[in-house]
Amino acid sequence: MVAQLDLLFSCAVFLGQIMDKNSKKELLDYLLHFVTEQKKEKIKQVIAQRTNHVTVVLEDVFQQHNASAVVRSAECFGVQDVHIIEKRNQFLPINSVAKGSAKWISFYKYDNTQTCLQTLKKKGYKIVATVPHKKSYALPQLPIEKKTALIFGTEATGLSDEAISLADEFVTIPMYGFTESFNVSVSVAICLYDITQRLRTSDIDWELSKNEILDISLAWAKKIVVNSQLLEKKFFEDKK
Protein backbone atom coordinates (compact mmCIF):
# COMPACT_ATOMS: atom_id res chain seq x y z
CA MET A 1 0.00 0.00 0.00
CA VAL A 2 2.91 2.33 0.53
CA ALA A 3 4.20 4.36 -2.40
CA GLN A 4 7.42 2.89 -3.68
CA LEU A 5 10.13 4.72 -5.56
CA ASP A 6 11.42 3.18 -8.73
CA LEU A 7 14.62 1.15 -8.43
CA LEU A 8 16.43 3.65 -10.60
CA PHE A 9 16.02 6.22 -7.88
CA SER A 10 16.22 4.00 -4.83
CA CYS A 11 19.94 4.60 -4.38
CA ALA A 12 19.57 8.37 -4.46
CA VAL A 13 16.75 8.16 -1.94
CA PHE A 14 18.71 5.88 0.32
CA LEU A 15 21.57 8.35 0.25
CA GLY A 16 19.12 11.18 0.69
CA GLN A 17 18.12 9.67 4.01
CA ILE A 18 21.60 9.22 5.35
CA MET A 19 23.51 12.05 3.68
CA ASP A 20 23.34 15.68 4.64
CA LYS A 21 23.22 18.42 2.05
CA ASN A 22 26.95 19.14 2.20
CA SER A 23 27.90 15.50 1.69
CA LYS A 24 25.60 15.33 -1.32
CA LYS A 25 27.22 18.45 -2.76
CA GLU A 26 30.68 16.98 -2.22
CA LEU A 27 29.71 13.69 -3.84
CA LEU A 28 28.17 15.52 -6.79
CA ASP A 29 31.31 17.63 -7.28
CA TYR A 30 33.44 14.50 -7.05
CA LEU A 31 31.39 12.62 -9.64
CA LEU A 32 31.29 15.63 -11.97
CA HIS A 33 35.10 15.40 -12.28
CA PHE A 34 34.44 12.36 -14.46
CA VAL A 35 31.95 14.16 -16.72
CA THR A 36 32.90 16.16 -19.85
CA GLU A 37 32.34 19.94 -19.82
CA GLN A 38 29.71 19.51 -22.52
CA LYS A 39 27.70 17.05 -20.45
CA LYS A 40 28.04 19.23 -17.33
CA GLU A 41 26.65 22.14 -19.30
CA LYS A 42 23.74 20.00 -20.55
CA ILE A 43 22.86 18.90 -16.99
CA LYS A 44 22.91 22.54 -15.89
CA GLN A 45 20.67 23.63 -18.74
CA VAL A 46 18.19 20.77 -18.30
CA ILE A 47 17.89 21.02 -14.51
CA ALA A 48 17.23 24.77 -14.75
CA GLN A 49 14.19 24.01 -16.95
CA ARG A 50 12.91 21.10 -14.84
CA THR A 51 9.60 21.36 -13.03
CA ASN A 52 7.40 19.34 -10.73
CA HIS A 53 4.78 22.09 -10.56
CA VAL A 54 2.94 19.87 -13.05
CA THR A 55 3.08 16.11 -12.82
CA VAL A 56 1.60 13.14 -14.67
CA VAL A 57 -0.32 10.24 -13.13
CA LEU A 58 -1.04 7.18 -15.29
CA GLU A 59 -3.75 4.88 -13.97
CA ASP A 60 -3.26 1.38 -15.34
CA VAL A 61 -2.03 2.36 -18.82
CA PHE A 62 -1.05 -0.94 -20.41
CA GLN A 63 -0.04 -0.35 -24.02
CA GLN A 64 3.72 -0.21 -23.98
CA HIS A 65 3.86 2.17 -26.94
CA ASN A 66 1.71 4.62 -25.02
CA ALA A 67 3.61 4.25 -21.75
CA SER A 68 6.89 4.86 -23.57
CA ALA A 69 5.64 7.85 -25.52
CA VAL A 70 4.32 9.42 -22.28
CA VAL A 71 7.71 9.14 -20.58
CA ARG A 72 9.42 10.62 -23.64
CA SER A 73 7.01 13.57 -23.77
CA ALA A 74 7.37 14.29 -20.04
CA GLU A 75 11.16 14.32 -20.37
CA CYS A 76 11.06 16.55 -23.47
CA PHE A 77 8.80 19.08 -21.70
CA GLY A 78 10.96 19.10 -18.56
CA VAL A 79 8.38 17.39 -16.35
CA GLN A 80 10.39 15.45 -13.76
CA ASP A 81 7.90 13.23 -11.94
CA VAL A 82 5.73 10.47 -13.40
CA HIS A 83 3.38 8.60 -11.05
CA ILE A 84 2.34 5.11 -12.03
CA ILE A 85 -0.69 3.31 -10.62
CA GLU A 86 -0.35 -0.39 -11.45
CA LYS A 87 -3.50 -2.31 -10.73
CA ARG A 88 -4.05 -4.95 -13.38
CA ASN A 89 -1.29 -3.78 -15.70
CA GLN A 90 2.43 -3.43 -15.23
CA PHE A 91 4.05 -0.27 -16.54
CA LEU A 92 6.87 -1.16 -18.93
CA PRO A 93 8.28 1.54 -21.18
CA ILE A 94 10.01 0.26 -24.34
CA ASN A 95 13.31 1.99 -24.94
CA SER A 96 12.98 2.14 -28.73
CA VAL A 97 9.97 4.42 -28.20
CA ALA A 98 11.07 6.11 -24.94
CA LYS A 99 14.49 6.90 -26.55
CA GLY A 100 16.39 6.66 -23.28
CA SER A 101 14.17 9.28 -21.64
CA ALA A 102 13.17 6.97 -18.74
CA LYS A 103 16.53 7.33 -17.02
CA TRP A 104 16.07 11.07 -16.50
CA ILE A 105 12.58 10.81 -14.98
CA SER A 106 11.61 10.16 -11.34
CA PHE A 107 9.05 7.35 -11.27
CA TYR A 108 6.75 6.80 -8.31
CA LYS A 109 4.78 3.58 -8.30
CA TYR A 110 1.57 2.72 -6.41
CA ASP A 111 -0.64 -0.34 -6.32
CA ASN A 112 -3.87 1.62 -5.94
CA THR A 113 -5.40 4.92 -6.96
CA GLN A 114 -6.32 6.23 -3.53
CA THR A 115 -2.80 5.99 -2.09
CA CYS A 116 -1.39 7.76 -5.10
CA LEU A 117 -3.88 10.62 -5.17
CA GLN A 118 -3.93 11.14 -1.39
CA THR A 119 -0.11 11.23 -1.36
CA LEU A 120 -0.13 13.88 -4.05
CA LYS A 121 -2.83 15.91 -2.28
CA LYS A 122 -0.72 15.90 0.89
CA LYS A 123 2.16 17.28 -1.19
CA GLY A 124 -0.06 20.19 -2.24
CA TYR A 125 -1.20 18.98 -5.65
CA LYS A 126 -4.69 19.50 -6.97
CA ILE A 127 -5.84 16.42 -8.88
CA VAL A 128 -7.04 17.18 -12.39
CA ALA A 129 -8.86 14.37 -14.18
CA THR A 130 -8.63 14.38 -17.96
CA VAL A 131 -12.20 13.37 -18.72
CA PRO A 132 -15.26 15.16 -20.05
CA HIS A 133 -17.36 16.42 -17.12
CA LYS A 134 -20.05 19.02 -16.72
CA LYS A 135 -17.58 21.22 -14.85
CA SER A 136 -14.62 20.61 -17.19
CA TYR A 137 -12.23 23.40 -18.09
CA ALA A 138 -11.08 23.58 -21.70
CA LEU A 139 -7.33 22.94 -21.53
CA PRO A 140 -6.19 26.51 -22.41
CA GLN A 141 -8.37 27.85 -19.56
CA LEU A 142 -7.29 25.38 -16.84
CA PRO A 143 -5.92 27.41 -13.90
CA ILE A 144 -2.30 26.40 -13.22
CA GLU A 145 -1.33 28.60 -10.26
CA LYS A 146 -1.49 25.60 -7.88
CA LYS A 147 0.65 22.49 -8.25
CA THR A 148 -1.20 20.30 -10.75
CA ALA A 149 -1.33 16.50 -11.03
CA LEU A 150 -2.96 15.41 -14.29
CA ILE A 151 -4.40 11.92 -14.15
CA PHE A 152 -4.93 9.83 -17.30
CA GLY A 153 -6.79 6.52 -17.49
CA THR A 154 -6.34 3.23 -19.22
CA GLU A 155 -6.91 2.98 -22.98
CA ALA A 156 -9.71 0.46 -22.55
CA THR A 157 -12.04 1.94 -19.94
CA GLY A 158 -10.69 5.41 -19.10
CA LEU A 159 -10.31 6.67 -15.53
CA SER A 160 -11.74 4.65 -12.64
CA ASP A 161 -14.70 5.96 -10.63
CA GLU A 162 -12.33 6.24 -7.69
CA ALA A 163 -10.01 8.56 -9.61
CA ILE A 164 -12.93 10.68 -10.76
CA SER A 165 -14.37 10.94 -7.22
CA LEU A 166 -10.99 12.08 -5.87
CA ALA A 167 -10.43 14.68 -8.61
CA ASP A 168 -10.48 18.37 -7.66
CA GLU A 169 -10.93 19.60 -11.22
CA PHE A 170 -11.62 18.29 -14.71
CA VAL A 171 -10.07 19.21 -18.02
CA THR A 172 -10.77 18.38 -21.66
CA ILE A 173 -8.82 19.07 -24.82
CA PRO A 174 -11.10 20.95 -27.23
CA MET A 175 -12.19 18.57 -30.02
CA TYR A 176 -13.99 19.38 -33.25
CA GLY A 177 -14.48 16.08 -35.09
CA PHE A 178 -16.58 12.94 -34.99
CA THR A 179 -13.94 11.08 -32.97
CA GLU A 180 -14.45 11.70 -29.28
CA SER A 181 -11.10 11.03 -27.70
CA PHE A 182 -7.39 11.18 -28.32
CA ASN A 183 -4.90 8.39 -27.94
CA VAL A 184 -3.64 8.53 -24.30
CA SER A 185 -0.04 9.36 -25.24
CA VAL A 186 -1.33 12.17 -27.44
CA SER A 187 -3.54 13.51 -24.62
CA VAL A 188 -0.62 13.61 -22.20
CA ALA A 189 1.61 15.38 -24.71
CA ILE A 190 -0.97 18.04 -25.57
CA CYS A 191 -1.74 18.74 -21.90
CA LEU A 192 1.95 19.00 -21.00
CA TYR A 193 2.68 21.19 -24.03
CA ASP A 194 -0.10 23.62 -23.18
CA ILE A 195 0.58 23.78 -19.44
CA THR A 196 4.38 23.96 -19.57
CA GLN A 197 4.24 26.63 -22.29
CA ARG A 198 1.96 28.72 -20.09
CA LEU A 199 4.04 28.06 -16.96
CA ARG A 200 7.31 29.11 -18.61
CA THR A 201 5.86 32.44 -19.68
CA SER A 202 4.13 33.09 -16.32
CA ASP A 203 5.21 34.54 -12.98
CA ILE A 204 4.47 31.21 -11.27
CA ASP A 205 7.34 29.73 -9.29
CA TRP A 206 7.53 26.48 -11.31
CA GLU A 207 11.25 25.71 -10.94
CA LEU A 208 12.63 22.94 -8.72
CA SER A 209 13.84 23.87 -5.22
CA LYS A 210 17.58 23.93 -4.49
CA ASN A 211 17.31 20.62 -2.60
CA GLU A 212 15.46 18.98 -5.47
CA ILE A 213 18.06 20.26 -7.93
CA LEU A 214 20.81 18.75 -5.80
CA ASP A 215 19.11 15.35 -5.43
CA ILE A 216 18.23 15.06 -9.10
CA SER A 217 21.63 16.28 -10.34
CA LEU A 218 23.24 13.66 -8.13
CA ALA A 219 20.98 10.92 -9.48
CA TRP A 220 21.74 11.99 -13.07
CA ALA A 221 25.50 12.20 -12.44
CA LYS A 222 25.45 8.62 -11.17
CA LYS A 223 23.86 7.52 -14.43
CA ILE A 224 26.22 9.47 -16.65
CA VAL A 225 29.50 8.56 -14.93
CA VAL A 226 30.93 5.16 -15.87
CA ASN A 227 31.44 2.92 -12.83
CA SER A 228 29.77 5.50 -10.59
CA GLN A 229 29.03 2.90 -7.93
CA LEU A 230 32.74 2.10 -7.50
CA LEU A 231 33.61 5.80 -7.47
CA GLU A 232 30.92 6.47 -4.86
CA LYS A 233 32.29 3.70 -2.67
CA LYS A 234 35.78 5.21 -3.01
CA PHE A 235 34.41 8.67 -2.13
CA PHE A 236 32.91 7.38 1.13
CA GLU A 237 36.02 5.40 2.03
CA ASP A 238 38.19 8.48 1.49
CA LYS A 239 35.86 10.52 3.71
CA LYS A 240 36.18 8.13 6.65
Added chain:
Amino acid sequence: MVAQLDLLFSCAVFLGQIMDKNSKKELLDYLLHFVTEQKKEKIKQVIAQRTNHVTVVLEDVFQQHNASAVVRSAECFGVQDVHIIEKRNQFLPINSVAKGSAKWISFYKYDNTQTCLQTLKKKGYKIVATVPHKKSYALPQLPIEKKTALIFGTEATGLSDEAISLADEFVTIPMYGFTESFNVSVSVAICLYDITQRLRTSDIDWELSKNEILDISLAWAKKIVVNSQLLEKKFFEDKK
Protein backbone atom coordinates in the same frame (compact mmCIF):
# COMPACT_ATOMS: atom_id res chain seq x y z
CA MET B 1 3.61 9.83 -60.38
CA VAL B 2 0.16 11.39 -60.30
CA ALA B 3 -1.47 12.06 -56.95
CA GLN B 4 -4.18 9.52 -56.29
CA LEU B 5 -7.16 9.93 -54.06
CA ASP B 6 -7.89 7.22 -51.56
CA LEU B 7 -10.52 4.71 -52.55
CA LEU B 8 -12.79 5.95 -49.79
CA PHE B 9 -13.10 9.23 -51.63
CA SER B 10 -12.85 8.03 -55.22
CA CYS B 11 -16.59 7.80 -55.61
CA ALA B 12 -17.15 11.36 -54.41
CA VAL B 13 -14.46 12.60 -56.78
CA PHE B 14 -15.88 10.66 -59.69
CA LEU B 15 -19.25 12.21 -59.00
CA GLY B 16 -17.57 15.57 -58.54
CA GLN B 17 -16.38 15.34 -62.13
CA ILE B 18 -19.70 14.48 -63.64
CA MET B 19 -22.16 16.16 -61.29
CA ASP B 20 -22.92 19.84 -61.13
CA LYS B 21 -23.41 21.65 -57.85
CA ASN B 22 -27.19 21.44 -57.91
CA SER B 23 -27.23 17.70 -58.53
CA LYS B 24 -24.84 17.22 -55.63
CA LYS B 25 -27.11 19.30 -53.41
CA GLU B 26 -30.13 17.28 -54.48
CA LEU B 27 -28.34 13.97 -53.86
CA LEU B 28 -27.18 15.19 -50.46
CA ASP B 29 -30.72 16.24 -49.48
CA TYR B 30 -32.03 12.90 -50.70
CA LEU B 31 -29.49 10.90 -48.70
CA LEU B 32 -30.04 13.01 -45.59
CA HIS B 33 -33.64 11.80 -45.50
CA PHE B 34 -32.21 8.50 -44.30
CA VAL B 35 -30.15 10.09 -41.51
CA THR B 36 -31.42 10.78 -37.98
CA GLU B 37 -31.82 14.41 -36.88
CA GLN B 38 -29.07 13.84 -34.31
CA LYS B 39 -26.58 12.68 -36.95
CA LYS B 40 -27.56 15.52 -39.30
CA GLU B 41 -26.86 17.98 -36.49
CA LYS B 42 -23.49 16.34 -35.82
CA ILE B 43 -22.49 16.58 -39.51
CA LYS B 44 -23.48 20.26 -39.50
CA GLN B 45 -21.46 20.96 -36.36
CA VAL B 46 -18.38 19.07 -37.53
CA ILE B 47 -18.30 20.47 -41.08
CA ALA B 48 -18.56 24.04 -39.71
CA GLN B 49 -15.36 23.43 -37.71
CA ARG B 50 -13.49 21.67 -40.54
CA THR B 51 -10.42 23.25 -42.09
CA ASN B 52 -7.88 22.61 -44.77
CA HIS B 53 -6.01 25.83 -44.03
CA VAL B 54 -3.59 23.54 -42.23
CA THR B 55 -2.82 20.08 -43.57
CA VAL B 56 -0.58 17.16 -42.63
CA VAL B 57 1.94 15.40 -44.88
CA LEU B 58 3.46 12.12 -43.69
CA GLU B 59 6.61 11.05 -45.52
CA ASP B 60 7.05 7.28 -45.25
CA VAL B 61 5.75 6.88 -41.69
CA PHE B 62 5.67 3.13 -41.19
CA GLN B 63 4.70 2.35 -37.60
CA GLN B 64 1.02 1.56 -37.74
CA HIS B 65 0.40 2.86 -34.22
CA ASN B 66 1.81 6.21 -35.26
CA ALA B 67 -0.06 6.36 -38.55
CA SER B 68 -3.31 5.59 -36.78
CA ALA B 69 -2.78 8.09 -33.99
CA VAL B 70 -2.01 10.80 -36.57
CA VAL B 71 -5.29 10.21 -38.40
CA ARG B 72 -7.21 10.27 -35.11
CA SER B 73 -5.58 13.55 -34.02
CA ALA B 74 -6.25 15.22 -37.39
CA GLU B 75 -9.90 14.20 -37.20
CA CYS B 76 -10.25 15.39 -33.59
CA PHE B 77 -8.75 18.80 -34.44
CA GLY B 78 -10.96 19.21 -37.51
CA VAL B 79 -8.13 18.92 -40.03
CA GLN B 80 -9.71 17.39 -43.15
CA ASP B 81 -6.80 16.48 -45.44
CA VAL B 82 -3.97 14.05 -44.77
CA HIS B 83 -1.33 13.58 -47.48
CA ILE B 84 0.59 10.33 -47.52
CA ILE B 85 3.90 9.83 -49.30
CA GLU B 86 4.52 6.09 -49.58
CA LYS B 87 8.03 5.30 -50.72
CA ARG B 88 9.34 2.23 -48.95
CA ASN B 89 6.46 1.95 -46.49
CA GLN B 90 2.76 1.47 -46.97
CA PHE B 91 0.45 3.59 -44.85
CA LEU B 92 -1.96 1.37 -42.93
CA PRO B 93 -3.92 2.86 -40.03
CA ILE B 94 -5.17 0.32 -37.47
CA ASN B 95 -8.77 0.92 -36.51
CA SER B 96 -8.31 0.04 -32.82
CA VAL B 97 -6.00 3.06 -32.58
CA ALA B 98 -7.61 5.28 -35.24
CA LYS B 99 -11.05 4.71 -33.61
CA GLY B 100 -12.95 4.98 -36.87
CA SER B 101 -11.51 8.44 -37.58
CA ALA B 102 -10.11 7.41 -41.00
CA LYS B 103 -13.51 7.42 -42.67
CA TRP B 104 -14.00 11.15 -42.04
CA ILE B 105 -10.63 12.21 -43.43
CA SER B 106 -9.66 12.92 -47.05
CA PHE B 107 -6.50 10.99 -47.87
CA TYR B 108 -4.24 11.91 -50.76
CA LYS B 109 -1.53 9.42 -51.66
CA TYR B 110 1.70 9.97 -53.60
CA ASP B 111 4.60 7.73 -54.48
CA ASN B 112 7.23 10.44 -54.16
CA THR B 113 7.93 13.57 -52.13
CA GLN B 114 8.38 16.01 -54.99
CA THR B 115 4.98 15.35 -56.59
CA CYS B 116 3.28 15.75 -53.24
CA LEU B 117 4.98 18.97 -52.22
CA GLN B 118 4.77 20.60 -55.67
CA THR B 119 1.05 19.73 -55.83
CA LEU B 120 0.51 21.40 -52.46
CA LYS B 121 2.56 24.46 -53.46
CA LYS B 122 0.40 24.87 -56.57
CA LYS B 123 -2.65 24.83 -54.29
CA GLY B 124 -1.17 27.75 -52.35
CA TYR B 125 0.34 25.91 -49.39
CA LYS B 126 3.65 26.86 -47.84
CA ILE B 127 5.58 23.72 -46.90
CA VAL B 128 6.70 23.70 -43.28
CA ALA B 129 9.22 21.01 -42.34
CA THR B 130 9.13 19.85 -38.75
CA VAL B 131 12.88 19.58 -38.18
CA PRO B 132 15.44 21.62 -36.25
CA HIS B 133 17.05 24.15 -38.62
CA LYS B 134 19.02 27.32 -38.12
CA LYS B 135 16.01 29.28 -39.36
CA SER B 136 13.38 27.32 -37.41
CA TYR B 137 10.43 29.02 -35.82
CA ALA B 138 9.39 27.84 -32.36
CA LEU B 139 5.90 26.39 -32.85
CA PRO B 140 3.96 29.13 -30.99
CA GLN B 141 5.65 31.74 -33.24
CA LEU B 142 5.10 30.00 -36.60
CA PRO B 143 3.16 32.40 -38.86
CA ILE B 144 -0.12 30.78 -39.95
CA GLU B 145 -1.71 33.45 -42.14
CA LYS B 146 -0.90 31.42 -45.30
CA LYS B 147 -2.20 27.90 -45.95
CA THR B 148 0.23 25.61 -44.15
CA ALA B 149 1.28 22.05 -44.98
CA LEU B 150 3.25 20.49 -42.15
CA ILE B 151 5.52 17.66 -43.26
CA PHE B 152 6.65 14.94 -40.84
CA GLY B 153 9.28 12.30 -41.55
CA THR B 154 9.72 8.63 -40.89
CA GLU B 155 10.48 7.42 -37.35
CA ALA B 156 13.80 5.91 -38.41
CA THR B 157 15.58 8.63 -40.38
CA GLY B 158 13.40 11.75 -40.21
CA LEU B 159 12.58 13.86 -43.25
CA SER B 160 14.34 13.21 -46.56
CA ASP B 161 16.83 15.74 -47.98
CA GLU B 162 14.35 16.29 -50.80
CA ALA B 163 11.59 17.29 -48.37
CA ILE B 164 13.95 19.63 -46.53
CA SER B 165 15.14 21.25 -49.77
CA LEU B 166 11.53 21.88 -50.86
CA ALA B 167 10.45 23.33 -47.50
CA ASP B 168 9.56 27.03 -47.32
CA GLU B 169 9.84 27.24 -43.53
CA PHE B 170 10.93 25.16 -40.57
CA VAL B 171 9.34 24.65 -37.19
CA THR B 172 10.36 22.98 -33.96
CA ILE B 173 8.43 22.20 -30.81
CA PRO B 174 10.28 23.78 -27.85
CA MET B 175 12.03 21.02 -25.87
CA TYR B 176 13.70 21.26 -22.48
CA GLY B 177 15.06 17.80 -21.68
CA PHE B 178 17.86 15.43 -22.63
CA THR B 179 15.68 13.66 -25.20
CA GLU B 180 15.88 15.46 -28.51
CA SER B 181 12.75 14.49 -30.34
CA PHE B 182 9.14 13.53 -29.84
CA ASN B 183 7.39 10.45 -31.12
CA VAL B 184 5.99 11.34 -34.60
CA SER B 185 2.33 10.95 -33.60
CA VAL B 186 2.97 13.21 -30.61
CA SER B 187 4.68 15.83 -32.83
CA VAL B 188 1.74 15.92 -35.22
CA ALA B 189 -0.77 16.26 -32.39
CA ILE B 190 1.11 19.09 -30.68
CA CYS B 191 1.54 21.01 -33.95
CA LEU B 192 -2.13 20.61 -34.87
CA TYR B 193 -3.26 21.56 -31.36
CA ASP B 194 -1.19 24.74 -31.34
CA ILE B 195 -2.02 25.82 -34.90
CA THR B 196 -5.75 25.01 -34.87
CA GLN B 197 -6.17 26.72 -31.47
CA ARG B 198 -4.55 29.85 -32.87
CA LEU B 199 -6.53 29.66 -36.14
CA ARG B 200 -9.88 29.32 -34.36
CA THR B 201 -9.26 32.45 -32.31
CA SER B 202 -7.87 34.47 -35.25
CA ASP B 203 -9.40 36.53 -38.07
CA ILE B 204 -7.92 34.15 -40.64
CA ASP B 205 -10.42 32.65 -43.10
CA TRP B 206 -9.74 29.02 -42.12
CA GLU B 207 -13.16 27.50 -42.86
CA LEU B 208 -13.89 25.26 -45.84
CA SER B 209 -15.40 26.85 -48.96
CA LYS B 210 -19.08 26.20 -49.78
CA ASN B 211 -18.08 23.75 -52.55
CA GLU B 212 -15.77 21.85 -50.22
CA ILE B 213 -18.51 21.70 -47.60
CA LEU B 214 -20.89 20.25 -50.18
CA ASP B 215 -18.43 17.63 -51.48
CA ILE B 216 -17.37 16.50 -48.01
CA SER B 217 -20.90 16.44 -46.59
CA LEU B 218 -21.93 14.26 -49.53
CA ALA B 219 -19.01 11.88 -48.98
CA TRP B 220 -19.87 11.65 -45.26
CA ALA B 221 -23.58 11.11 -45.92
CA LYS B 222 -22.70 8.17 -48.18
CA LYS B 223 -20.77 6.59 -45.34
CA ILE B 224 -23.46 7.17 -42.74
CA VAL B 225 -26.46 6.04 -44.77
CA VAL B 226 -27.01 2.28 -44.90
CA ASN B 227 -27.07 0.98 -48.50
CA SER B 228 -26.16 4.43 -49.81
CA GLN B 229 -24.92 2.95 -53.10
CA LEU B 230 -28.32 1.47 -53.87
CA LEU B 231 -30.07 4.69 -52.86
CA GLU B 232 -27.72 6.71 -55.04
CA LYS B 233 -28.46 4.46 -58.00
CA LYS B 234 -32.19 4.93 -57.38
CA PHE B 235 -31.74 8.72 -57.13
CA PHE B 236 -30.08 8.84 -60.56
CA GLU B 237 -32.64 6.51 -62.12
CA ASP B 238 -35.49 8.68 -60.78
CA LYS B 239 -33.81 11.75 -62.22
CA LYS B 240 -33.68 10.33 -65.76
